[in-house]
Structure formats: C-alpha cells, structure tokens
Amino acid sequence: MTLSELAAAIGAELVGDGSLLIDSANTLEAARAGQVSFLSNPKYSKQVETTKASAVVVSPHFKMPGVNLLRHKNPYYAFMQAVVKLHGYRKHPHSGIHPRATVDSSATIGEGSVLYPGVYVGPRARVGRDCILYPNVVIYDDCVLGDRVIIHANTSIGQDGYGFATHKGADGEVAHHKIPQIGNVVIEDDVEIAANATIDRAALGSTIIGEGSKLGDLITIGHNARVGAHCLLVAQVGIAGSTILGHHVTMGGQVGVAGHLKIGDGATVAAGTGIMQDVDEKAIMIGTPAMPASQARRVYAIFTQLPELLARVKKLETGSAGSDEPEPPAEA
Numbered sequence: 001m002t003l004s005e006l007a008a009a010i011g012a013e014l015v016g017d018g019s020l021l022i023d024s025a026n027t028l029e030a031a032r033a034g035q036v037s038f039l040s041n042p043k044y045s046k047q048v049e050t051t052k053a054s055a056v057v058v059s060p061h062f063k064m065p066g067v068n069l070l071r072h073k074n075p076y077y078a079f080m081q082a083v084v085k086l087h088g089y090r091k092h093p094h095s096g097i098h099p100r101a102t103v104d105s106s107a108t109i110g111e112g113s114v115l116y117p118g119v120y121v122g123p124r125a126r127v128g129r130d131c132i133l134y135p136n137v138v139i140y141d142d143c144v145l146g147d148r149v150i151i152h153a154n155t156s157i158g159q160d161g162y163g164f165a166t167h168k169g170a171d172g173e174v175a176h177h178k179i180p181q182i183g184n185v186v187i188e189d190d191v192e193i194a195a196n197a198t199i200d201r202a203a204l205g206s207t208i209i210g211e212g213s214k215l216g217d218l219i220t221i222g223h224n225a226r227v228g229a230h231c232l233l234v235a236q237v238g239i240a241g242s243t244i245l246g247h248h249v250t251m252g253g254q255v256g257v258a259g260h261l262k263i264g265d266g267a268t269v270a271a272g273t274g275i276m277q278d279v280d281e282k283a284i285m286i287g288t289p290a291m292p293a294s295q296a297r298r299v300y301a302i303f304t305q306l307p308e309l310l311a312r313v314k315k316l317e318t319g320s321a322g323s324d325e326p327e328p329p330a331e332a
Helices: 003-010 042-050 075-087 293-303 306-321
Strands: 013-015 035-038 055-058 069-071 156-159 164-168 174-178 184-187 198-200 206-209 284-286
Touching: 003 013, 003 055, 003 069, 003 075, 035 075, 055 075, 156 184, 184 198, 198 206, 284 293, 293 306
Parallel strands: 035 055, 055 069, 156 198, 184 206
Antiparallel strands: 013 069, 164 174
C-alpha cells in the first residue's frame, strides 16, 4: 500500500511523501527501502537518522528532516497495526482439530478453534471459540478455556498443584503426603500464554487467569492463585499458591512472588524482584526484598558505594583505636 494509505489505516499523521509504496515492516537497523519501522524508545533516536526505512512511526512531536514520518500518540500500538495491515497474523496449516491431537470424548471444543498435533484435552475440559492450542499443549481434566485463548507449545494447564501434608508417623519418620488437587484452572477470554508455561490446578475451587492477560515463556502459576484482568507477566515469573493479582498488574522477567499475598491493581514490579509482602495498588516495586522504587533508588545508590564506605569506616576505627594521647584541656 502507499504510505498515505498506511497512515490512514493506522490513524497516523503523515509527514513526507505519501506516494511511496510500503510492502513490509522491520527494525530501524535492518530496514530497507519499501519498509516501515518505528521509534518508541528515545534511546534509539539516532538510528532514525541512519535508517533505510521508507518511513518511521514516531510520537506526535518528533522531528527529523529528510525522513518520512507517521506521527501517532502511541507509536508502538500504531506500528502493531501497521504490521497487521502489511503481514497479517499467522496462517494455520490446517483448521479444526488435527488428527494427531487427542481430545477426550467428554471434552468440548468451541467452533473455530485450532488444535495442533500433540495437543491433549482431558476429560470434561472445555475449550471456547476461536482458540489456538499449539503443539503439545496439555489441558488437564475439568479445566476451562474461554474464547480466543492462545496457548503456545508445550504449556501445561491444570497439572496438580504443589500440595503436601508433612506428618510424623508412629515410627517417628517424617513424610510428605500428597493432597489431592480437586479443583481446576479457568482461563478467561482473550488470554495468551507463551511456551513452556505451567499453571497448577487448584486444591479446591479454581486457579484463575483473568481476561486479556498475557503470560510469557516459562511462567509458573501456583494452585489457587488468581491473576486479574489485563495483566502482563514477562518470562520466568513465578507466582506461589493462593496469591491474588489485581487488574493491569505488570511484572518483569524473573519476578518471584511468595504465596498468600495480594498485589494491588495497576502495580508494576521490576525484573528480578522478590515479593514477600502485599503490594499496594499502582505501586512500583524494585529489588529483593522488594522496595518502592523511590526507596530502592536510594538504597542501590548507596549499595554501589559499599566498598568505599567500608574502607572509610575501617580507617576511622583504626584511627580512633590507635590514639592513646589524652584529649587537650578545654579552653577557658
């Protein structure tokens, strides 16, 4: 399509030559003529000067002479729309249930859903309309998927939660006894779960992933946890059992959350943070143990100076310990 047509399709303001033909999208660094790219992070602004892209999606006030610009208040969202217009979504090699998928006779699969080879859907499980289950996804018995749920390869939904009762028997030996996990998992509408994630079934009741939430690779959700609507959990997040996340919570990679906690609506947790207590709504948490961002910045600023501070303390201690001279008399 022409650049003018693309601008109209994504609701962007065009600055430049609208007659140019655009056939695909690419990064600023790798783009060629005929491609569109985007700038959402100011740290890459210099690359706009050198990119070979025919146009760049930018924020409303961005200026760069000699570069065709598509200005939008949300460049990343606008670029997403451009990619959809130019490339579309993945085309599936088959429709419906692949012959090498296994679906229990008591399970229900909604109209328009696509199940790839190796998928297993257990007894009484329900899969909604227009879902996509990629190869080797496992949906255990009694679990429920809403409409338009996407689950990527090798993810397991509804395996037993980590529940054991430790007991000292008559012989004096301590053993861990498995607690039957008799609940299920409920995945609400428009959730996407990436590859190799695991979501435990509830011991009682349901483990719930709220509508519109997006979960990354290698995520683990413990039994009876509840993830609110429209949460973003990046790769390798681990959430222990019975923890409740509000809506629109964002967690960076490798965040760990202890069990039986409450994470407030709109909270943001930085990558690698360890959460061991409740988090207020809209809080921004950093570090292990987790601290509010304003406090964490001060702590880490001092943390990087600890060797020098220790050396100064030792010097002060050595100086005071090595002085045996009496103090001079006070002046009259």
